Amino acid sequence: MKRxxxxxxxxxxxxxxxxxxxxxxxxxxxxDAGGGKLAKKPAAxxxxxxxxxxxxxxxxxxERYLKVHAVLTVFTHTPTPRIRMGQDALLDLSFAYVPLTPxxxxxxxxGPPPFGLEWRRQHLGKGHLLLAVTPGLNxxxxxxxxxxxxxxxxxxxxxxxxxxxxxxFWLPAVQPSQEGTYLATVHxxxxxxxxxxxxxxxxxxxVALTPAPLVWAAPGEAPPELLCLVSxxxxxxxxxxxxxxxxxxxxxxxxxEGQRWxxxxxxxxxxxxxxxxxxxxxxxxxxxxxxxxxxxVHHPSLPALGRSAEVTLQVAGLSGPSLEDGIxxxxxxxxxxxxxxxxxxAAAYLLATQNSTEKKTE
Ligand SMILES: *[C@@H]1O[C@H](CO)[C@@H](O)[C@H](O)[C@H]1NC(C)=O
Numbered sequence: 522m523k524r525x526x527x528x529x530x531x532x533x534x535x536x537x538x539x540x541x542x543x544x545x546x547x548x549x550x551x552x553d554a555g556g557g558k559l560a561k562k563p564a565a566x567x568x569x570x571x572x573x574x575x576x577x578x579x580x581x582x583x584e585r586y587l588k589v590h591a592v593l594t595v596f597t598h599t600p601t602p603r604i605r606m607g608q609d610a611l612l613d614l615s616f617a618y619v620p621l622t623p624x625x626x627x628x629x630x631x632g633p634p635p636f637g638l639e640w641r642r643q644h645l646g647k648g649h650l651l652l653a654v655t656p657g658l659n660x661x662x663x664x665x666x667x668x669x670x671x672x673x674x675x676x677x678x679x680x681x682x683x684x685x686x687x688x689x690f691w692l693p694a695v696q697p698s699q700e701g702t703y704l705a706t707v708h709x710x711x712x713x714x715x716x717x718x719x720x721x722x723x724x725x726x727x728v729a730l731t732p733a734p735l736v737w738a739a740p741g742e743a744p745p746e747l748l749c750l751v752s753x754x755x756x757x758x759x760x761x762x763x764x765x766x767x768x769x770x771x772x773x774x775x776x777x778e779g780q781r782w783x784x785x786x787x788x789x790x791x792x793x794x795x796x797x798x799x800x801x802x803x804x805x806x807x808x809x810x811x812x813x814x815x816x817x818v819h820h821p822s823l824p825a826l827g828r829s830a831e832v833t834l835q836v837a838g839l840s841g842p843s844l845e846d847g848i849x850x851x852x853x854x855x856x857x858x859x860x861x862x863x864x865x866x867a868a869a870y871l872l873a874t875q876n877s878t879e880k881k882t883e
Contacts, residue, residue, distance in 0.1 A: 571731070592619050594689075595707050595714035606724040606793065612640075614688040616707045616714060620681065631680035637708035638673045638688045643717075644701040652690065655708075660882055668693045697722050697755055699791035722824035724793050726754035730816055730830040738836045745834065747802065749816030752795035757786055761819040763800040767831065768807040777814055779803050810836035820843045865883045 594617045603611040618633065637655040641648050652665040654673040664672075670691045676682050688705060703718045729750045738744035749762060764777035779802040787795045798816055815831035 535568060540859050565739050572602050577763075579711045591714045593617070593707065593709055593714045595705070595716045597705075597716055599718065600716075601721065603721045603723055603822075604721050606791070607694055608694065609825070610690075610692040610699075610720060612690040612692070612718055612720070613706070614690060614716065616686045616688060617683060618686070618709060619683040622802070628735060631673040633682065633684040633686070634709055635687065636673075637673075637706075638671060639704075639706045639708070640669065640671060640690045641704045641706075642699070642701050643704060650702070651692075651730060668700065695720075695722055700719050708821045723757060724753060724755040725822040726751045726795075726818055726820055726828065728816065728818050728828045730814075730832050733830075735835050736814070737837060738830050740803045741804050743804045744802050747800045747814055749798040749800070749818075749830065750795070751798060753791075753793045754790060754795070754820055754822065755793045756821075757794045759819075759821045761827075762818070763817045763827075764798075764800045765815040765817060765829075766809075767813045767815055769812040769854045770806070777802060805834060805836055807836050807838065809834055844866060 549754065565859055566810050583652040596615055596617075599613050600611060602610060612864065616636075618636075637653070639654075640652045641650050643649075649666070649704045651667060652669045652671050653662055654671055657812065661825065665723070672687050672689045675686045677684055686707070688704070688707060690705065691697065700720055701718055704715060705718070706713055706715045727750075729752075731748050731750070732745065736744045736747065748765075749764075749846050751762065758803070762783065764779070764781060766775050766777040767773065767774060777800060779800050781798065781800045784797040789795065800814070800816070802814065812834050814834060817827050817829040819827040
């Protein structure tokens with residue numbers, strides 16, 4: 522195998538668990554061309570778990586197989602953080618540095634090398650420097666933007682390495698305008714490692730249904746239009762509204778029939794949006810009494826089942842105040858009044874006869 526002096530910087534976006542057998546990641550080979558010159562070449566690296574031998578590549582001469590040693594590794598456990606609107610974002614970043622030749626290090630001062638850290642946001646093709654930290658590297662440090670803070674430090678202080686560092690970035694009260702690609706770069710004197718994170722902001726919708734909690738209709742007539750207010754959510758994409766009829770005669774759970782439509786989006790000053798979904802149910806039958814109309818909302822910020830609100834259908838004549846019920850109520854009241862009158866007469870009569878018997882016995 523050809524002996525080459527190679528420095529390798531690797532950027533890894535790790536999901537919480539690395540389950541894939543192999544993963545293609547991006548990295549650069551930084552080749553020491555001698556005389557202090559460094560050449561940076563893009564390359565793709567196939568990572569394999571376990572100590573398998575490299576896959577045969579007949580198109581490559583055997584001397585092109587290089588056993589490389591990653592010296593600077595930059596990685597994150599949250600490559601696509603989803604942050605609830607208004608909450609703080611903690612963009613996790615770690616890096617590790619392994620000196621290539623421990624003997625070479627003896628000529629230097631012991632301890633981890635100085636490093637620099639940069640966090641940028643890429644939005645609509647424009648880069649925006651949010652924060653730069655250069656402990657040990659003498660440079661002009663611009664003020665951090667948008668209240669951001671970075672925990673830029675080596676975690677260990679071993680004299681000859683390897684060392685791990687923490688470059689976690691904290692952004693307070695995240696708003697939709699702060700969505701985008703975040704680029705973190707770790708600079709070492711001869712190397713740099715970069716990683717990108719995709720920050721998405723989310724806000725789950727509030728769901729309310731009117732009229733509530735009951736909607737009335739006579740048999741054979743259509744209930745009034747139902748309005749489902751889906752409010753203050755973000756992003757506007759990925760919202761779905763379903764109408765269901767629960768507990769009707771044809772089974773426990775079915776899609777509600779009727780005409781449905783969505784209003785236009787209303788934009789709020791905080792960047793969130795609202796809309797209303799409408800349903801005009803078809804005429805109802807008395808068997809549908811007690812069934813519930815529900816509007817179910819799906820959004821990326823909500824669990825798979827979504828969020829729903831419901832209203833109970835009352836078909837008049839079954840338990841509502843129908844005309845017959847009204848007459849019945851009137852008659853009952855009339856009879857009760859009559860009974861009370863009769864009782865009071867009886868009581869007066871009894872009292873009068875008692876008084877007269879008492880008088881007789883005196
Ligand atoms: C990095 O620092 C932050 C703030 O102190 C901490 O919350 C986080 O757990 C650290 N990360 C690692 C990998 O140690």
